[in-house]
Amino acid sequence: MVCADHGAYLLNLTLKEVAQDGEKLAQVIQYCHELYRYDMVLVFSDPYVEAQAMGCPVELEPYPTLLGPAARHSYDRTPEIIHAAKILKMKLDVPVFVSVKGPFTLASFLAGIENYLKIILKRENEASRFMETAMQYQLQYLERLLSLGVNIMIGDPLASSSVISPQMFLKYAFKALQTLVDKTKTHGALVAIHICGDVRPISEYLDKLGADILSIEDIELRTETLKMGGVGTSTILNGDPNRIKSEVDTALENKNVILSTTCDVPPHTPPENIKTMLRIASEYGNIER
Amino acid sequence: MFDSIKQAVIEMDDEKTKESVSIALKEKVDPVEILEKGLIAGMQEVADLFARKEYYVPEVLLCSEAFYAGFDKIKQLIKGSSRKPGAKIVFGVVEGDIHDIGKNIVKVMLEAAGYEVIDLGRDVPVLEFVKAVEREKPDILAISSLMTTTMTHMGEIILELEKRNMRNAVKVIIGGAPVNEEFAASVKADGYSPDGPSAVKLIEKIVSG
Structure with a gap:
């Protein structure tokens, strides 16, 4: 469950405080874990950690927001992420995942998203150079994370078929994801891939990557890989028990599913809603609370 | 030609x-x-x-x-020719959210379908939406959000319209990755569409009553 924003809200911290301070990030993630007792935690504050470390301007208030393509000044929050990961690894007895950006999404941030989506069609060499830069950074970052003994979740939302064609996915995103997945697995860590939006046209390629988990919106999609998700972000925010039940039921009818929200829990979500989701899920009997 | x-x-x-x-x-x-x-x-x-x-x-x-x-x-x-636009639409991305690629795509498709679009841009405060409705008197107010942190502003805009007795004067539609049909209903929007082509259809339906 992606809960840092929500945890910050519950503990009366700003998203900025959490995004730039590893200790606070660990604190909100630990707080949510103790409140809801789910089975794995994800160290994630916002999608722009690597992009900002590489020079993209990012505004952290009121929510972390990417302001533009890479310029000169960088602000490196990766030590804070690593600090949070270390604390959680030490304190919690569940798997700790750390979020890294997929190289395609990171390349888009570096080049400016709209610009990048255009140059992948018109200026392939330039597009590949951005991919290369993103890839090199991620390989080093991954190395630092894997040495902590944590697991990895690669988020690559811009590689979804809601944005680019399966052809472009294959041409730019696939190989880079494969490299990161393989590297994580050789270290014996678990690797999850998170792509929001439509992944139906690329599901075959996602299976080929051989990741341990696919975190996707369409929980009914047939995949060989274990899926994670099931309850929509607006469902959890609204909290209608019937709606939550129907989404939990649909997810858990499937055998190879880890129940979760499909993306970040919106900050102002009433905790009761999450408890409702967990209570309904526990009625399936195989979860000890 | x-x-x-x-x-x-x-x-x-x-x-x-x-x-x-x-x-x-x-x-x-x-x-x-x-x-x-x-x-x-x-x-x-x-x-x-x-x-x-x-x-x-x-x-x-x-x-x-x-x-x-x-x-x-x-x-x-x-300008000044005989071309008459269809419905008038005020369109913007909510405050705190600078993701406007989706909005721009929907906009060009709406314009291509013959609608007049008043583009408020991105990172638009709640009151700016309300003022634009007051000023432009559009048929439709279209609101976009791409983040779970900003989607709640959509409901705030609609509440503000209600407070000022302006809610019945305009139809409100929403779109964006984290929202859906149910969310639209919960914030009392008149409709939701996931992308440009369906936004065109939704507006056709609303305009034709």
Whole structure:
């Protein structure tokens, strides 16, 4: 469950405080874990950690927001992420995942998203150079994370078929994801891939990557890989028990599913809603609370 | 003639679009016809290709560029012409959210469908939406959000319209990755659409009553 924003809200911290301070990030993630007792935690504050470390301007208030393509000044929050990961690894007895950006999404941030989506069609060499830069950074970052003994979740939302064609996915995103997945697995860590939006046209390629988990919106999609998700972000925010039940039921009818929200829990979500989701899920009997 | 303009838009070729529009203008073709039978016809085909998942966001962005490249050549000539837009739509991305690619794609498809779009841009505060409704008196207010942290502003805008007794004067529709039909109902919006082509259909439905 992606809960840092929500945890910050519950503990009366700003998203900025959490995004730039590893200790606070660990604190909100630990707080949510103790409140809801789910089975794995994800160290994630916002999608722009690597992009900002590489020079993209990012505004952290009121929510972390990417302001533009890479310029000169960088602000490196990766030590804070690593600090949070270390604390959680030490304190919690569940798997700790750390979020890294997929190289395609990171390349888009570096080049400016709209610009990048255009140059992948018109200026392939330039597009590949951005991919290369993103890839090199991620390989080093991954190395630092894997040495902590944590697991990895690669988020690559811009590689979804809601944005680019399966052809472009294959041409730019696939190989880079494969490299990161393989590297994580050789270290014996678990690797999850998170792509929001439509992944139906690329599901075959996602299976080929051989990741341990696919975190996707369409929980009914047939995949060989274990899926994670099931309850929509607006469902959890609204909290209608019937709606939550129907989404939990649909997810858990499937055998190879880890129940979760499909993306970040919106900050102002009433905790009761999450408890409702967990209570309904526990009625399936195989979860000890 | 119109076909070459249309094709240039579909082929994402801004240079060829400008060229074809220039040729048409030299041959004294009515700019309104250039717009409707060339540029808009092209963009409508692009919307269809997008709906059929033959085109994706990058292709639509380049087609939009070609569309606007051609449109820039004729827009001064069209002002004050007999062209009457369909419904008027005020459109913006909520405060705290700077993701406007989706909004821009929906906008070009709405314009291609003949609607007048007043674009408030991105990172638009709640009260700016309300003031724009007051000022422009649109048929439709369209609100976009791409983040779980900002989606709640949509409900705030609608509440503010209610508070000022303006809610019945305008239909409100929403879109964006984290929202859906249920969320639209929960914030009392009049509709939700996941993308440009379906936004066009939704507005057609609302406007035709």
